[in-house]
Amino acid sequence: MIMIDILLLFLLIWLSYKIATLKDIFRVSVNFIVFGMILSLVWLRLGAFDLALAEVALGAGITGALLLDTITFLKQYGKDYEK
Amino acid sequence: MKSKLFHTLVLSGAFFLFVVLCSALFLLDRFEPVIAEDIIKNLPYSGVSHDVTAVLLNFRALDTLMEVGVIFLALMAIYTVKPHFRYKPLSFENTITNTFVALLFPLIVLCSFYILYGGSYQSGGAFAAAALLAGGIIVLRLVKPRYLSDLQELSLRFVYVSGLLFFILVGIWTLLSGSFLEYRGDIATFFIISIESVLTLSLAVILATYFINAVQRFK
Numbered sequence: 131m132i133m134i135d136i137l138l139l140f141l142l143i144w145l146s147y148k149i150a151t152l153k154d155i156f157r158v159s160v161n162f163i164v165f166g167m168i169l170s171l172v173w174l175r176l177g178a179f180d181l182a183l184a185e186v187a188l189g190a191g192i193t194g195a196l197l198l199d200t201i202t203f204l205k206q207y208g209k210d211y212e213k
Numbered sequence: 214m215k216s217k218l219f220h221t222l223v224l225s226g227a228f229f230l231f232v233v234l235c236s237a238l239f240l241l242d243r244f245e246p247v248i249a250e251d252i253i254k255n256l257p258y259s260g261v262s263h264d265v266t267a268v269l270l271n272f273r274a275l276d277t278l279m280e281v282g283v284i285f286l287a288l289m290a291i292y293t294v295k296p297h298f299r300y301k302p303l304s305f306e307n308t309i310t311n312t313f314v315a316l317l318f319p320l321i322v323l324c325s326f327y328i329l330y331g332g333s334y335q336s337g338g339a340f341a342a343a344a345l346l347a348g349g350i351i352v353l354r355l356v357k358p359r360y361l362s363d364l365q366e367l368s369l370r371f372v373y374v375s376g377l378l379f380f381i382l383v384g385i386w387t388l389l390s391g392s393f394l395e396y397r398g399d400i401a402t403f404f405i406i407s408i409e410s411v412l413t414l415s416l417a418v419i420l421a422t423y424f425i426n427a428v429q430r431f432k
Contacts, residue, residue, distance in 0.1 A: 151220070179336035180265045183328070187344030188420075195351055196424055 135175055141168050155204075159197035166190030260401025261333040269338065270405045274394040278380050281412065285377050288419050291426050306356065314356040321349035329413050333402070339409040343416035350421035369418065376415030380408055 145165045152158050166189035173182035252264055252272070259267035269277050325345040332338030354361055383404055384394045396404050 150223075180338065180341065183336060183341040184344060187341060187348060191348050192344065192351070192420060192424060195348075199424065 138168060138172050156201055159201060163190050163194035258397040260398060260405055263334050266332050266338050270408060271401060281377050281380060284419055288373060288422060291423060310356045314352055318349050318353055321345060329409055332409060339412040342413045343420060346417035347420035350417060351424050354425055372415055372418045376412045379411040383408060
């Protein structure tokens with residue numbers, strides 16, 4: 131079980147590095163959603179089930195939908211949007 | 214060149230912060246959860262049998278009231294930013310998505326009610342149920358926009374304020390016989406379940422409006 135915890139931790143750090151450094155905002159948003167999912171698994175391992183529920187619904191679900199929707203908006207109308 | 218230097222600076226700063234936080238974690242004294250004993254001791258008077266719900270809606274109900282207020286404030290901030298131009302909402306109407314939403318949406322509503330009621334004796338509660346219901350409304354909005362186009366702005370505003378208003382009304386009711394938001398025993402169960410039900414509906418609509426209003430109103 132401790133191996134899974136270590137794996138989750140390193141996944142979190144790696145994903146946060148990718149979110150901070152990637153150029154393409156679509157990839158950043160997808161990475162952010164995956165980050166939310168992994169974070170909710172971490173809350174589960176810590177025994178905070180309420181937080182895990184809220185994290186997976188708000189952090190990964192609604193925030194991810196908002197980000198992807200904003201990207202669609204930018205693709206249609208944003209002048210400074212690249213790629 | 215300049216951004217490379219900036220990146221290196223930010224990375225080294227983040228690493229330095231990481232090391233400082235790790236050392237602080239190891240220097241920390243052993244954490245004694247004294248407050249947990251109080252919670253377990255007072256759990257029978259709280260009206261619910263789950264400790265997190267008891268803290269959120271009984272012992273620290275004022276903090277939850279403030280949280281709802283913050284969510285409502287964010288909604289007001291979104292309302293002030295009027296979209297300059299309306300873009301065509303994404304609509305994916307085909308057989309697959311129609312069948313998907315027809316099967317999924319009732320299931321999501323049922324599941325969120327289960328999480329809401331289960332919050333009194335297991336993990337769950339108003340916020341998780343509201344988030345789930347909001348996700349369902351967003352899926353419905355993306356697939357079938359015209360199902361939600363009949364909603365009136367005025368009735369929606371009543372739903373927005375209903376959670377906060379009901380919470381404050383319960384607070385005033387309890388103020389008549391004690392202090393603000395202080396209840397225990399059987400009446401506490403009634404208050405907690407009713408507050409959570411109203412909060413779930415109100416917060417779900419508010420959260421879905423965050424998504425929908427960011428680009429276009431319900432209409």
